[in-house]
Amino acid sequence: MPLLQICRQCRPSVSRFAVYSAPASSRQFSASQALLARRVKKSPGLTKKALAAKANKKKARRNIFESEKMTLAEAVNVLRAVEVGSSNAMYELTVKTAMPRGSAIPKGRITLPREPKAKEKDRILVFAEGRAAEDAKKAGADIVGGAELVDGVVSGRHQATLILCTPALIRSITPRLGRILGPRGLMPSERRGTVTDDVSGFIRRLQGTNEWKGDKAGTIRAPIAKLDFPIEDVVKNVRHFLGVVKRATGNQRDLSAQKNQKKGNAPVNAITRVILSSRQGPGIQVSDI
Template sequence: MMLSLLFRQCKHSPKNALGQLRLFTTSQILLARRHQQPKIRVPSKKALAAKARRRAGIASKADEQTRKLTLLEAIAVLRAVEVASPNSIYELLVKTEIKNGVAVPKGRVNLPREAKPGAQEKILVFAEGRQAEEAKKAGAHIVGGPELIDGILSSRIRATTILCTTSLIRTITPKLGRFLGPLGLMPSERRGTVTDDIAGYIQRIHGTSEWRADRTGSIRAPIATMQFPIEDVVRNVRHFLTSVRRVTGNYKDADSDRKGKATGAPATKISKVMLSSRQGPGIRISDF
């Protein structure tokens, strides 16, 4: 009886109860570990560079396996496909690899033989005084000063080409920069549309058509019709590609070398050229 009583007292003693309580509690460190979120592993710059190289290698192998034809072979294939459609048009696609922060390629070209009538040009010029009179005589459709800004912002005044004199560019930039910039219409010294020789610029662009890349760097242009002799198609393609090379910095001559040294801008790579038609396939060109 005495032993049983002592056992019961020990069993229900506060000290033993505390020991049992400890079996069901967890320290703060264990609780913190239990609720700790798993760490997200951030790859290093070296790992990211290696991954980019692997992707580039895979893309390069896939590109090598793609079937390519010479320009003359591509023209022959498309002519055979479009034999019943003599008015069908060849379309040229030039893919450029533009990088972040680099303006999309844009230029003008005067093809030796136009594939189809181009859209009517509408030239707007920001100029005042004598320069405004010269612009009107040169054939500008709309000429004026800062009073034209509100009409442009409200889309009451529209133009395909906008030029500006050097004295007004700082006046119009704060209000028109964000509006005309995404449209590719904001006057720029780099593109030559900010100039005091307005008449000379208008004369230079007379009879030319504008080409412009989209946000992915792709340039599409109608280049010829099936009725054209093969020599004319080849001449148009070569002429257009020369214009693109000059703008992207891939054409080497005295003028482009001087401009490249002055601006320090790297060349924009031309990665792909394709020729297609309405019913024909897109054919990669090997000799561009």
């Protein structure tokens, strides 16, 4: 009997035994715990202007000597004061070049007036035959042979820090060794002078020299002197190294080279900055270069 048809006096007693049935149209609720879905707002990405400002702020975090230029002698004195507790520290010279389009990565060999560290002996491999092979052996080449050495170079059995070749054999070794030695900077080439008939003379000129080489951005780094060197010796080493780099990058030309080469034949790779630093000291830009 519906609850509404019972009188008010009997309703309390009957309501204890009546079973209430919900209408069929009522909403059924689950007994499980309700989960609240919260929409997480994604933070908007930085605009191009904000990214540029962030990059400029990062670049601005440099040492106090970044915008200050010093003479070479003053830079040496500052670094010596910073490294007062490290007698074995080494001065490092960093030369940054502009690297215009069409310019080659600067590289070369040098003998400093006073070497900062012992010279590492090169292990020389020479592709030559006949009289050139005999002269290479007498000059001090470690491995000498013809095209039969190619398999040993490919497999890694023949290891070398310098590879020379005569013009007669360069075409026979290039197809197999170009992809292997090229990325390592060891492939003989006429531009570097490692493809030559005068192999023995090239080896003799290498004795007592060290190789220097820039990276893809045109930055050259080289240990230039020890901390306990007199200031005069450090200055001589820096001047001598900069002279070699200037000639290799076209900033300074020899008179003999100007006579033999046409003007403007090779692009000039301008030197933009010269920085002297040490192991624990700051990088100081040199003004009198």
